[in-house]
Amino acid sequence: MTQSHNPFKTSVDRPEAQDGVFSHPEVLLANRNSGILLETLELDVTPTGAHYLLNHFDVPLLDADEHQLNFCGAFAEPYRLNLSEIKALPQVTMPITMECAGNGRAGVSPRSYSMPWMYEAVGTSEWKGTALLPLIEKARPQSEVVEISFMGADYGFDKGIGHYFGRSLTLEQLEKLDVLLVYAMNGVPLLPQHGAPLRIIVPGWYGMASVKWLCQIEALTQPFDGFQQVKTYLFKQHKNDPGKPIREIRVKSLMVPPGVPDWTSRKRLVNAGNVELIGRAWSGAGVAIEKVEIEIAGEWHIAELEKNDNRYAWTKWIFNWQAEAGEYILRCRATDANGNSQPLDPPWDISGFANNAAQSVHVFVE
Numbered sequence: 001m002t003q004s005h006n007p008f009k010t011s012v013d014r015p016e017a018q019d020g021v022f023s024h025p026e027v028l029l030a031n032r033n034s035g036i037l038l039e040t041l042e043l044d045v046t047p048t049g050a051h052y053l054l055n056h057f058d059v060p061l062l063d064a065d066e067h068q069l070n071f072c073g074a075f076a077e078p079y080r081l082n083l084s085e086i087k088a089l090p091q092v093t094m095p096i097t098m099e100c101a102g103n104g105r106a107g108v109s110p111r112s113y114s115m116p117w118m119y120e121a122v123g124t125s126e127w128k129g130t131a132l133l134p135l136i137e138k139a140r141p142q143s144e145v146v147e148i149s150f151m152g153a154d155y156g157f158d159k160g161i162g163h164y165f166g167r168s169l170t171l172e173q174l175e176k177l178d179v180l181l182v183y184a185m186n187g188v189p190l191l192p193q194h195g196a197p198l199r200i201i202v203p204g205w206y207g208m209a210s211v212k213w214l215c216q217i218e219a220l221t222q223p224f225d226g227f228q229q230v231k232t233y234l235f236k237q238h239k240n241d242p243g244k245p246i247r248e249i250r251v252k253s254l255m256v257p258p259g260v261p262d263w264t265s266r267k268r269l270v271n272a273g274n275v276e277l278i279g280r281a282w283s284g285a286g287v288a289i290e291k292v293e294i295e296i297a298g299e300w301h302i303a304e305l306e307k308n309d310n311r312y313a314w315t316k317w318i319f320n321w322q323a324e325a326g327e328y329i330l331r332c333r334a335t336d337a338n339g340n341s342q343p344l345d346p347p348w349d350i351s352g353f354a355n356n357a358a359q360s361v362h363v364f365v366e
């Protein structure tokens with residue numbers, strides 16, 4: 001940990017120029033979507049404008065006054081609801097942590113074009129709406145129904161296939177999951193980019209299940225074969241692998257990078273002495289966080305966990321570090337109540353999905 005020079009006062013890490021241009025599709029995606037600012041991990045609820053964003057196609061600009069939710073297909077009593085009818089239903093407000101299944105894919109190689117997330121595709125909001133299951137029961141699914149599909153209003157193409165963004169859940173899944181039909185986020189109506197005027201939130205599952213701009217809920221007598229259900233969001237080890245569907249969020253933790261950053265490398269400069277390291281840890285399916293460990297100079301230390309009464313929201317952790325001068329790679333690693341721990345190396349599949357490897361933060365203490 002001895003220091004010879006202070007890398008923050010030199011430019012050795014940053015060559016004057018790099019050959020080659022940024023990849024066009026990746027730059028387009030990265031500029032349309034956005035990640036959380038890691039410093040906001042200090043807050044229980046992510047500021048609305050800092051919540052991550054993942055939109056496949058264009059944002060449909062829907063008129064809330066005209067909007068209708070259509071319960072159709074193999075229901076004995078199909079019906080429609082408008083927004084004021086939905087707002088008159090029993091209200092539920094819940095902090096829920098949502099994470100994109102692609103979060104952490106940036107290091108996967110070889111890669112296909114997709115959103116190059118490092119750590120940022122996660123956030124917690126106070127979602128307000130009503131429980132979805134009673135509304136499906138009210139429409140009375142017929143006995144042959146196996147799945148319910150949820151269709152958004154956004155249409156586009158992927159791999160040559162035109163489709164509306166849609167996902168499905170089985171009746172059994174719907175009975176277990178506390179799915180919410182949501183119209184407000186952090187006390188204000190949903191913003192256009194987050195699904196206005198109506199979306200679902202599937203707590204404890206990766207974000208792709210939480211369909212935005214929801215228009216239609218259909219009862220199906222055959223499994224849903226929409227693109228976003230069967231052509232993607234599958235863990236595949238090789239191209240011809242049929243794959244396993246991605247569902248519950250894997251245990252994960254992140255820290256607020258301490259000190260101040262270097263603009264491009266995001267390495268940190270910290271003053272020696274007591275440094276309060278803080279962060280968040282979460283797992284899927286409402287499973288609690290049991291332990292968070294912080295690695296400093298090759299040794300793991302147990303962090304303190306803040307009490308958390310919200311089963312679908314992340315847990316705060318704190319560790320006081322007596323930092324001595326030197327260069328460090330800090331890491332944090334969470335373990336959940338089922339005994340699942342974060343791996344130290346990425347559990348890569350070919351798309352870099354659900355990478356929950358421990359975060360590394362490069363810190364220089366002076």
Ligand SMILES: Nc1nc2c(c(=O)[nH]1)N[C@H]1C(S)=C(S)[C@@H](COP(=O)(O)O)O[C@H]1N2
Binds near residue numbers: 052056099101212
């Ligand atoms: N209709 C629709 N719903 C969608 C998506 C989309 O592109 N279209 N993206 C999904 C994905 S992959 C994620 S991670 C979350 C992101 O929600 P947010 O942008 O509100 O954070 O929305 C999901 N719901």
Ligand SMILES: [Mo]
Binds near residue numbers: 054099100102208
């Ligand atoms: Mo996502």
